[in-house]
Amino acid sequence: MLTENQLEKFEKDGFLVIENFITDEKCQELMNECDKITDEYTIDEIKKLPVFEANVGNEQAQSRDEYFLTSIDKIRPFLENKASEIIKESKGDEVNKQIFNKIGHALHVFNPVFREVTFCDNVKNVAKSLNFIDPLVLQSMYIFKQPFIGGEVKIHQDGSYLHVTPLKVTGIWIALEDCTLDNGCLHFLPGSHKGPLTHRFIRNPNKEEYDQGKYLVYTDLVAPIPDEKDFVPVPVKKGSAVIIDGLVFHKSGANFSPKSRNIYTFHMYESKDAKFSDNNWMPYSETAFLPLYKN
Ligand code: FE2
Numbered sequence: 243m244l245t246e247n248q249l250e251k252f253e254k255d256g257f258l259v260i261e262n263f264i265t266d267e268k269c270q271e272l273m274n275e276c277d278k279i280t281d282e283y284t285i286d287e288i289k290k291l292p293v294f295e296a297n298v299g300n301e302q303a304q305s306r307d308e309y310f311l312t313s314i315d316k317i318r319p320f321l322e323n324k325a326s327e328i329i330k331e332s333k334g335d336e337v338n339k340q341i342f343n344k345i346g347h348a349l350h351v352f353n354p355v356f357r358e359v360t361f362c363d364n365v366k367n368v369a370k371s372l373n374f375i376d377p378l379v380l381q382s383m384y385i386f387k388q389p390f391i392g393g394e395v396k397i398h399q400d401g402s403y404l405h406v407t408p409l410k411v412t413g414i415w416i417a418l419e420d421c422t423l424d425n426g427c428l429h430f431l432p433g434s435h436k437g438p439l440t441h442r443f444i445r446n447p448n449k450e451e452y453d454q455g456k457y458l459v460y461t462d463l464v465a466p467i468p469d470e471k472d473f474v475p476v477p478v479k480k481g482s483a484v485i486i487d488g489l490v491f492h493k494s495g496a497n498f499s500p501k502s503r504n505i506y507t508f509h510m511y512e513s514k515d516a517k518f519s520d521n522n523w524m525p526y527s528e529t530a531f532l533p534l535y536k537n
Pocket of ligand 1: 398
């Protein structure tokens with residue numbers, strides 16, 4: 243269970259680092275498992291994969307968004323934004339797996355090794371310490387942040403992408419390698435979880451636009467996105483977990499260094515007496531939304 247100090251810190255900052263959350267061996271096991279998943283793709287198949295960036299839609303993005311929108315109950319890889327340039331400049335089999343951006347979103351369902359980590363006692367104890375009664379786990383992702391090309395993740399609140407009323411959402415983010423200032427560690431705005439949710443990312447309510455392939459839209463901002471200069475970097479050691487409140491603002495920089503920054507992350511929300519918003523990007527899924535524990 244979390245100590246009183248840890249709980250206080252989480253309440254105050256909206257995030258918390260827990261070192262040695264999983265062992266170095268387990269980190270390696272998860273990375274090996276990820277290799278097995280990506281090894282199943284031939285170079286030709288990789289070249290046809292979409293980049294990861296759920297877009298607000300244009301025709302070219304349509305098939306990419308379909309692939310994304312139906313990924314909540316599947317294990318699917320996505321490519322880095324720069325992948326198309328790398329593919330274009332490459333000859334034959336030169337393209338390698340350094341162009342993967344992430345794998346989502348049901349590793350916790352279908353892969354036994356990721357499943358074991360997701361449902362381990364340390365995760366359950368975090369949820370119990372945070373007073374989760376009926377937590378549902380969903381939206382698991384392996385994120386690569388590849389050397390030299392790993393893209394940034396812009397300032398956001400996780401509740402924009404996973405909306406529930408009331409909004410009790412927590413992310414568990416596990417470093418499988420050391421995360422440093424150079425390879426794109428997380429940055430937070432401490433205490434920002436006390437503010438409102440600024441906007442949402444939803445299925446487009448405009449049927450005509452939706453039918454034309456503009457599937458996703460951002461709702462209007464209700465408050466300004468905070469200034470980057472107020473964010474603090476949070477480098478962590480391999481095996482550490484970062485617990486992330488669904489309302490705290492965070493981001494991670496691009497990776498211009500020669501070292502990768504592989505992590506595994508997933509989310510949970512309190513499902514007791516809660517309403518999962520049906521215009522979330524991901525549809526509710528009995529396959530992919532799994533109870534962390536039963537009461
Ligand atoms: Fe996030």
